[in-house]
Amino acid sequence: MQQGGEMQQGAASPGERVVVIGGGPAGLEAAWGVARLGCPVTLVEWAAFLGGTPVAENYAALTPNFEDAEAAMQRMIDRVSPHPLVDIRLRSQVTAFDEREGGGFTVTLSSAGDGSGTSTLDAGAVVVATGFQHFDPGRETQMYGYYEYPDVVALQDLEAMLKDHNVVRPSNGEPPERICFVQCVGSRDRQIGNEYCSKVCCGVASKEAIEVRQQLPGCKVFIFYIDMRMYGYWESQIYWPAQEQYHVQYIKGIITEVLPKDGKLLVRGEDTTMGRPMEVPMDMVVLSVGMEPSLGTRLTAQTLGLRQNKYGFIDAAYPPLDTVSTSRPGVFACGAALGPSDLEDSISSAGAAAMRAVVHVRDRSSVTAAG
Ligand SMILES: Cc1cc2nc3c(=O)[nH]c(=O)nc-3n(C[C@H](O)[C@H](O)[C@H](O)COP(=O)(O)OP(=O)(O)OC[C@H]3O[C@@H](n4cnc5c(N)ncnc54)[C@H](O)[C@@H]3O)c2cc1C
Numbered sequence: 001m002q003q004g005g006e007m008q009q010g011a012a013s014p015g016e017r018v019v020v021i022g023g024g025p026a027g028l029e030a031a032w033g034v035a036r037l038g039c040p041v042t043l044v045e046w047a048a049f050l051g052g053t054p055v056a057e058n059y060a061a062l063t064p065n066f067e068d069a070e071a072a073m074q075r076m077i078d079r080v081s082p083h084p085l086v087d088i089r090l091r092s093q094v095t096a097f098d099e100r101e102g103g104g105f106t107v108t109l110s111s112a113g114d115g116s117g118t119s120t121l122d123a124g125a126v127v128v129a130t131g132f133q134h135f136d137p138g139r140e141t142q143m144y145g146y147y148e149y150p151d152v153v154a155l156q157d158l159e160a161m162l163k164d165h166n167v168v169r170p171s172n173g174e175p176p177e178r179i180c181f182v183q184c185v186g187s188r189d190r191q192i193g194n195e196y197c198s199k200v201c202c203g204v205a206s207k208e209a210i211e212v213r214q215q216l217p218g219c220k221v222f223i224f225y226i227d228m229r230m231y232g233y234w235e236s237q238i239y240w241p242a243q244e245q246y247h248v249q250y251i252k253g254i255i256t257e258v259l260p261k262d263g264k265l266l267v268r269g270e271d272t273t274m275g276r277p278m279e280v281p282m283d284m285v286v287l288s289v290g291m292e293p294s295l296g297t298r299l300t301a302q303t304l305g306l307r308q309n310k311y312g313f314i315d316a317a318y319p320p321l322d323t324v325s326t327s328r329p330g331v332f333a334c335g336a337a338l339g340p341s342d343l344e345d346s347i348s349s350a351g352a353a354a355m356r357a358v359v360h361v362r363d364r365s366s367v368t369a370a371g
């Protein structure tokens with residue numbers, strides 16, 4: 001396909017570029033969309049690589065099709081990187097942001113980390129795609145011992161083990177015989193102030209449970225949940241196969257404590273179906289940590305002067321019918337910077353943000369031309 005020849009009639013002048021901040025799945029999709037619509041785009045990523053959290057945290061396979069996460073992200077990178085309208089700036093961040101006289105923005109970029117190597121860009125519109133970070137289970141008010149007991153891990157730690165086909169107890173290097181997942185760690189929790197559901201962790205835990213059963217068929221896998229929230233097709237794509245095909249055992253219960261005992265972990269809580277206390281020994285415990293706004297999302301919101309909600313995610317200005325406009329005209333947001341979202345949501349909002357950013361640039365260009 002001739003990518004460079006797709007400049008449309010009425011396209012923005014070459015000076016009117018869109019700046020996309022964040023090179024994860026959402027930012028890659030937004031940059032690709034902007035370029036496909038014939039508008040120059042600068043993609044700013046503060047890490048040394050593109051691909052976002054799925055690459056940084058070594059995800060194994062993606063829901064719902066169990067596609068290799070690195071390969072899927074590489075596909076997105078490979079179509080964006082060579083595009084003639086795409087300018088990629090790695091190890092860079094936006095350190096200043098000013099409105100230009102007559103509209104548009106001056107965006108100042110500096111090297112991530114030391115702030116050296118400053119340059120400026122003129123932008124007609126900006127898309128923020130700075131994503132999320134995993135909830136730190138050390139902040140959990142309940143007693144799970146993430147930093148105390150090596151065999152207590154988080155979803156992303158197990159992803160990395162699955163990717164290496166090396167699911168072992170960190171304490172002794174032996175394959176586990178019994179693993180359990182604890183759902184809603186850092187989500188739906190009023191005490192810590194994260195009352196929201198993180199949306200992806202029920203599906204991701206179930207997907208990882210299937211992968212554990214595939215890689216270690218002898219290992220028993222349990223999921224302790226408050227209620228399972230699979231959303232849409234994940235119910236039949238992941239949840240039912242996990243139970244029926246892979247014999248993952250789902251137990252409705254609240255886990256309050258994890259303690260070491262006789263070389264194993266004792267998981268304590270309440271079986272809420274039976275209404276009685278429970279204590280079960282496990283070799284490994286996986287904490288299904290939720291999503292919080294990344295540091296980059298918080299900093300970018302401040303630098304660009306965007307309204308954030310009380311959790312720190314960027315506030316969409318006019319939901320539910322416009323989910324990508326922010327409180328600042330000309331600045332759009334997408335992906336997990338707007339709140340917990342899976343890849344499908346992130347990609348969809350990135351496409352919408354790209355379209356809105358290009359329309360904004362073109363509207364400005366036609367006003368300027370007419371004036
Ligand atoms: C353990 C786990 C497993 C998951 N597995 C799946 C799955 O199988 N299927 C699925 O649909 N979803 C999954 N998700 C959700 C998925 O990871 C997100 O939907 C997706 O990563 C969101 O993409 P994003 O681009 O918005 O954010 P991110 O992936 O977080 O990317 C943000 C990017 O922005 C960069 N950045 C941040 N701040 C700045 C800044 N100031 N300047 C420049 N760059 C910046 C970051 O370095 C990063 O590259 C999973 C989530 C978790 C917690």
Ligand code: SF4
Pocket residue numbers: 183184185187188196197198199200201202203227228229288290
């Ligand atoms: S997706 Fe599941 S584990 Fe995650 S916060 Fe929602 S209910 Fe809890």
